[in-house]
Amino acid sequence: MNRLETTTSISRRYLHDEVAERLRKLIHSGELEPKSRVNELELAERFGISRTPLREAIKILATEGLLELLPNRGARVASITNHEIDEMIEVVAGLEATAADLACRRITDEEIASIEALHHRMITAWKQGDHSTYFTLNREIHEAIMAASRNATLQGIYEGLSGRIQRTRYSAHKTPEQWHRAVNEHEAMVKLLKSRDAENLAKLMREHIRGKKQVILAAYGEST
Amino acid sequence: MNRLETTTSISRRYLHDEVAERLRKLIHSGELEPKSRVNELELAERFGISRTPLREAIKILATEGLLELLPNRGARVASITNHEIDEMIEVVAGLEATAADLACRRITDEEIASIEALHHRMITAWKQGDHSTYFTLNREIHEAIMAASRNATLQGIYEGLSGRIQRTRYSAHKTPEQWHRAVNEHEAMVKLLKSRDAENLAKLMREHIRGKKQVILAAYGEST
DNA sequence: CTTGCGCACTTGGAATTCATAATACAAAAT
DNA sequence: ATTTTGTATTATGAATTCCAAGTGCGCAAG
Structure with missing residues (x-):
């Protein structure tokens, strides 16, 4: 019965995708300034989600170059030279x-x-x-x-x-x-x-x- | 004592990075063929890791365009038209x-x-x-x-x-x-x-x- | 003033649990 | 016989809990 493409309209996107988008906005808006560290727990609570999808989102933004991963010290907003x-x-x-x-x-x-x-x-x-x-x-x-x-x-x-x-x-x-x-x-x-x-x-x-x-x-x- | 940049030489990279690399090789070598589905549990066992870093790696490869995410059905190797x-x-x-x-x-x-x-x-x-x-x-x-x-x-x-x-x-x-x-x-x-x-x-x-x-x-x- | 020790905090990763969506399969109805 | 319906199984998305290891900091001792 299902027509195709209902995916986009009905079912929600991935949570980590939405989180990634919100993170991008925070960065672009300047609310998260370059070099500022990102506390996973803090952000997870702020978004009302668990650390799991947040961490997936962080990996995505890191791949895009918007975040830098600091081993064992989390992520920070990438600064551009x-x-x-x-x-x-x-x-x-x-x-x-x-x-x-x-x-x-x-x-x-x-x-x-x-x-x-x-x-x-x-x-x-x-x-x-x-x-x-x-x-x-x-x-x-x-x-x-x-x-x-x-x-x-x-x-x-x-x-x-x-x-x-x-x-x-x-x-x-x-x-x-x-x-x-x-x-x-x-x-x-x-x-x-x-x-x-x-x-x-x-x-x-x-x-x-x-x-x-x-x-x-x-x-x-x-x-x- | 640690000078920076020792990251690459001494301490191992992120696990999800290594997993991502191994996944890329599997795809490039053709072992994972285009359109073939990726079973998280199976791969995690094969790599001897848990699902957590594997899924982070999957998100990375999806961002790179090597994998496609199918909502609620996992990921598959991206096929190029x-x-x-x-x-x-x-x-x-x-x-x-x-x-x-x-x-x-x-x-x-x-x-x-x-x-x-x-x-x-x-x-x-x-x-x-x-x-x-x-x-x-x-x-x-x-x-x-x-x-x-x-x-x-x-x-x-x-x-x-x-x-x-x-x-x-x-x-x-x-x-x-x-x-x-x-x-x-x-x-x-x-x-x-x-x-x-x-x-x-x-x-x-x-x-x-x-x-x-x-x-x-x-x-x-x-x-x- | 420097060194060294220890403690708290955070992260990376594992393991477990749960709800839901997808698929397969069997049973029922036409 | 074919189609439809219902159920069971499986895997994913997400949450939660747990733990080891690394970082940073402070405080005390030299």
Whole structure:
């Protein structure tokens, strides 16, 4: 009788999955600060669960790189060094270049139109000096291109990685020149996307994200 | 007295880490075939451990994508569809392109000489029709370029991903034309590496790996 | 001031228990 | 005979309890 896929709607997910998600939120929200130790008993009580699923969740987050395991001393929130951020930005640049390449081969006219609309709204926000809206639209454009790559594997890796630098990536303040350059690059990206020039869009995307590196690193340095 | 980092040498790693490693080997060796269910009790007894660390290991492998969790029915070895392999090859191509780009900026003359030596040995093996040696050297060249990128984050993602298609990737038999093309591309890669032409090497690398896609997919189709 | 001892706390792991979901199998009804 | 229903078995997800070992800390002795 059971239709399939009822799993997602009816039955609850794994407890350790929910715990992992709550833990991720705690970390991303900053409630659990980098380097802060995680007391299993304390957290288990806070979540109203036993240590078992919590420990499974900790192993998951450690695999994702959000927690570090200290032998016999539990786990602590992973702290990211500037060097690691540097590395991660290069990888993100590569992933987005790949997404750009694939998107050129698969994107629909409607999606391009949608991205173009986002782009124009972003330009408007920029001219009005509306940082918050600018950053949001900026992120949406990048995510739209990623989605247009139609590659779930790529998206999964991208999300896992960019989730760790998200806080700084889209909130980094630029100098007017940097800002102007970024806007120009976005302008060029839309053009290349419309002409579906995979090769050059990939190249530009890599450079575009590399161009943010200094800004992101500076912003990260501030926040720590 | 204990200096840090003795962890790796003196005290044994976490049990769940060792279990995870043994599980990975079982999967990669094919002893645990795709889609085969994993009986926790059976495996725990086989490893001589309790269910606790085994289940933590299972959660880790599930996060890595090597196992799939079936709610209330445990875990099974993840089976990869042709579509997923297609996706993974594109991502690997992107990662290797990124590695190529970075390598051009950081590689030493000694490393280039070493890669060139591998390349010549590979050519020799090719001319002698020595498939096994050819594949080994081919892989070593790609890994050497990845190492020359000096990006641990990139390498980590690459290893996690390529580990899942390794079995087919370097053992796929090519037609003479494909083989010839691959050798020519490798020849060009060494040239570009010597001239440290990041942009064109990245481009070529992406195309080079894409060129293997049909072969790998065909090889995977056979083995299943 | 340093050294050394001991104690409390936490973790990693094992073992046991329990509820529930899934599967197999047998019995009953049509 | 086929399908349906009900039951028994099994394995998982989670909790609980237990224990050994490692860490850190404090306190006392030298």
